[in-house]
Amino acid sequence: MKIGIDKISFYTPAFYVDMTELALVREIDPNKFTIGIGQDKMAFAPITQDAVTMGANAALDILTEEDRQSIELVILATESGIDQSKAGSIYIHRLLGIQPFARSIEIKEACYGATAGINLAKDYIAKHPNSKVLVIGSDIARYGLDTPGEATQGAGAVAMLLSANPRCIALEDDQVFLTEDIMDFWRPVYSEYAYVQGKYSTEQYLHFFETIWAEYQRKFNQPLESFTALCFHLPYTKMGKKALDLIIESAPVADQERLLENYRLSTLYSRNIGNIYTGSLYLSLISLLDHQSQLKAGNKIGFFSYGSGAVGEFFSGHLQEGFKEHIVTSQHQNLLANRTKLSIADYETRFKQELPKDGSTFEIDATSDPASIMLTGITEHMRQYIRKD
């Protein structure tokens, strides 16, 4: 039985920062951000968007009533959780109107979480072929103002509906994974911001990719040229390119050109959104699907997932007959086209805004955010969410 991604979509908040403007205010050559790091715009989450609302917004328009009745498991992968105990997926379950006899859980392992969620989903569907599983990766990447990581921030979510006989991409059982206990990036429970050893984290990403790729070749012997494209976790778009460069010369030149062009197309959304942590790898798949018109059923896509700390995984999938009818390219393009640019001063002011932590009531005007699902406040430590339609 084939199992995989039946539907996939993303959400990113309605605000962004222009990276050239940010560079100029920080007195940095803009080429460092746009070429050296490979980012043009950085999504900014207003106080009305968190891991719950972004995740729910990502799934909202792809689910039919039949999907809502068939989903038996809702998995939220996030490292921007809003609660140490209650799973964010429980709010998402309600906001999306999913039938009640479902499990709702939250998964954590840095940017790897959604890949763990997909594996859990595949196992569940293998045993319950009539069910569907909603896997969401949703995060806000924050390193702080005027820090080396600032240019690699971002915000957004990817929602994936997994099922048997998927209409978009069937996932193979060829996963190769690796765990090593390292401190490249982490966020202690008392900290709003991630701690990161920037250079070391990039070296570890490459070390994981090289090690896993070699093991994948040893186990499955699938040369690079057999892949139509490789999609990467993209903390910034230059990162995946560095990984691809490590192996690109193993493919014949004609295949190298295809792989490099498909890599470029897979990074277009990330280039304009930034790091969305758990959703990032899957945002690169969406970008490839939305921008590469030559893709055909049967094409093989490779996926490299990396979560600091660290866990990495490589696996593959095949595009399914008619997949183009099930991708929502114009929805994605409208979302990006309708964003508002923040001045750097406005971004800095908003960046410092916080929800109360003392139990006091805080209300936010529902018109301040065009999103369908948003946070309207907090009362006695309880977040208040609304769905506008």
Ligand code: HMG
């Ligand atoms: P940095 O140290 O300020 O930047 O921060 P740099 O000096 O390394 O420069 C970056 C690149 O720009 C270099 O290119 C420069 O040469 C180039 P490279 O040598 O790497 O090819 N450059 C220029 N290019 C053109 N014109 C210029 C110019 N100037 C310089 N004028 C760093 C970079 C990524 C370290 C920092 O932003 C950071 O710490 N980011 C956060 C950590 C991160 O994203 N790590 C990635 C791997 S870890 C990961 O992916 C997991 C993660 O997603 C978390 C999770 O799993 O949850 C982060």
